Amino acid sequence: MHLLEVENLTKRFGGLKAVSNVSFHIDEGEIVGIIGPNGAGKTTLFHLISGFLKPDSGTMKFRGENITGLAPHKIANKGIARTFQVVRPFRHLPVIANVMVALKSPRGAKKIEWIKTFERKAIDMLENVGLTELMLEPAENVGHGDLKRLEMARALALEPDLLMLDEPFGGLNPLETDFLTKSIQRIHLDHPSRGIVIVEHKLYALMKIVKRVIVLHEGEKIAEGKPEEISKNKRVIEVYMGKAM
Amino acid sequence: MVTGYFRRAYSSFAAHVLDIPPRLLALLLFALLLSFPIVNPPRSILLILTTANLLAIFATSWDLLVGRTGQISLGHALFFGIGTYTTGLLFSHLNWPIWVTVPLSVLVGFLAALLIGFPCLRVKGHYLALVTMAFPIILIGLILYFKNITGGDAGIWNLPRLFPFLPYEQQYIAEYYLTLLLLFASGIILYKIANSKTGIVMVSILDDELASKASGINITKYKLMAFAISGLFASLAGSVNAHLLTLRVANIASLRLDLSFLVIVWTIFGGLGTIYGPIVGVYILQILDQYVLTKIVDVPAPWHYIIYSIIIIVFVIKWPRGLARFVTDKQEDLEEARDIDERGPKIWKRYKKKEKK
Numbered sequence: 001m002h003l004l005e006v007e008n009l010t011k012r013f014g015g016l017k018a019v020s021n022v023s024f025h026i027d028e029g030e031i032v033g034i035i036g037p038n039g040a041g042k043t044t045l046f047h048l049i050s051g052f053l054k055p056d057s058g059t060m061k062f063r064g065e066n067i068t069g070l071a072p073h074k075i076a077n078k079g080i081a082r083t084f085q086v087v088r089p090f091r092h093l094p095v096i097a098n099v100m101v102a103l104k105s106p107r108g109a110k111k112i113e114w115i116k117t118f119e120r121k122a123i124d125m126l127e128n129v130g131l132t133e134l135m136l137e138p139a140e141n142v143g144h145g146d147l148k149r150l151e152m153a154r155a156l157a158l159e160p161d162l163l164m165l166d167e168p169f170g171g172l173n174p175l176e177t178d179f180l181t182k183s184i185q186r187i188h189l190d191h192p193s194r195g196i197v198i199v200e201h202k203l204y205a206l207m208k209i210v211k212r213v214i215v216l217h218e219g220e221k222i223a224e225g226k227p228e229e230i231s232k233n234k235r236v237i238e239v240y241m242g243k244a245m
Numbered sequence: 246m247v248t249g250y251f252r253r254a255y256s257s258f259a260a261h262v263l264d265i266p267p268r269l270l271a272l273l274l275f276a277l278l279l280s281f282p283i284v285n286p287p288r289s290i291l292l293i294l295t296t297a298n299l300l301a302i303f304a305t306s307w308d309l310l311v312g313r314t315g316q317i318s319l320g321h322a323l324f325f326g327i328g329t330y331t332t333g334l335l336f337s338h339l340n341w342p343i344w345v346t347v348p349l350s351v352l353v354g355f356l357a358a359l360l361i362g363f364p365c366l367r368v369k370g371h372y373l374a375l376v377t378m379a380f381p382i383i384l385i386g387l388i389l390y391f392k393n394i395t396g397g398d399a400g401i402w403n404l405p406r407l408f409p410f411l412p413y414e415q416q417y418i419a420e421y422y423l424t425l426l427l428l429f430a431s432g433i434i435l436y437k438i439a440n441s442k443t444g445i446v447m448v449s450i451l452d453d454e455l456a457s458k459a460s461g462i463n464i465t466k467y468k469l470m471a472f473a474i475s476g477l478f479a480s481l482a483g484s485v486n487a488h489l490l491t492l493r494v495a496n497i498a499s500l501r502l503d504l505s506f507l508v509i510v511w512t513i514f515g516g517l518g519t520i521y522g523p524i525v526g527v528y529i530l531q532i533l534d535q536y537v538l539t540k541i542v543d544v545p546a547p548w549h550y551i552i553y554s555i556i557i558i559v560f561v562i563k564w565p566r567g568l569a570r571f572v573t574d575k576q577e578d579l580e581e582a583r584d585i586d587e588r589g590p591k592i593w594k595r596y597k598k599k600e601k602k
Contacts (some may be wrong), residue, residue: 050459052458067519071457071458073463075460076459076460076461079554081460082459084459088455089456090448090449090457092452092518093448093452097448098509100442100445101449101457102462104443104446104462105462105463107461108460108461153457154460160462188544195355
């Protein structure tokens, strides 16, 4: 049984097919990258899986259970956590309270080990991404790179079975990118059964982490395979660079 | 010369009053209010303060809903009126004693908030504000239509007193103490709720509903919770208000639109989202409105509101974050100044903190 199974997913916005007939699956412990040029439907796909948009047709199964059309918070409580492309922190709250919100959800509360307190768990989540120093700073005073990591800590607080990162490297400098790459790899090592999906533009950073890549173009899946294969795939190069004259 | 005097007065205020920790400051103010009847104040002031206590409960409940959860309600008088009318109707038709009708009307306010919350929370932002504004108007219409039950325009008169067994003079003081204790208790409860884990989730809904959902929070549940708690305390204020000595009446004045809007003025004047801010706002503005501008300087009617409004506008422009926040902000500044030997920019402070570690 696959962790996540997506079949013939379609979403239209008026006449535009943002996602059309996309099928793929993600297994436990796998890191999968989803790439594609702007407007390829990557973020829409994310919104569909996490329940923020309802698909026009197609089904999604999580651990064999149909999750199509469920409310976002229910999907999150089933164990699919996501981050956003544009950071969405709770600006009035201190950094640590941002994580506490996720710990207050049913799944987050259930996953606190009996030996830990609520606060200890929140600090541990911040430690995962190296944010403990800014713990008490209001989120509105925190820089963009740190907010990206904060989003990840918040998603991790749900102890998800499937972690979906929407452009985690967007707007980060090389140093921060490097740090985040290591964080993701460490999270993967700590929880070997957790599936991770990453949508990304920065192919260089992405290709180092992922085991499998799915390429979208104009809402359709055009290729799937190992990073080395994808980087040689003629169709993918064509999509990214344009056709050879 | 005058400005120099003010500046000196302010700096001594900053040095002595603002230096007290906020919790102690609140307790001191409460003790001051508690000992207020000892100086034998005129009855009019005591009455103003008694009403102010209840209005402060009302304003605090609005602040939890709007300042903390971000669900704008422009018809909060609805719950005030529901409290008033429940206790009034239960008395006039069933003749139940006061210690049954007041708790029951609190319960009714709670349930009404849950019931109204369901349709209201399907809409967001400005639309929510409009929908909530409609409910008290609908209720006024219903009350005027069912005249023989509700007493229509005149309302229900001669509700029982809160302390009928005391001599007349002491009833005022007893009522003052009762409302003050109610304010103290509900203020603490609301403050605790706002600063609990549940309160954190409420602020997360104010900040970003989408991210809150993504974190697995059932936002409808929390919004309803905020609505219900808010309705509960608002109807408590309304029901006790109907039994205050001078008027003892349940009429449509408790549902009127300007009460819904005054609560916004009080809260923003005092500090939106602080919970203690509205209490400060209600006290200052009520005393200004009912005492200073009526008893001390008796200005004719149109000028009364013009002066009152100008004072509010000036204060809100000068301290947009509210009067109570102004005090806490200054306290933080003082702490910062103590942290660093010389006051410097914030970066400095962070740098210093890191150095200590």
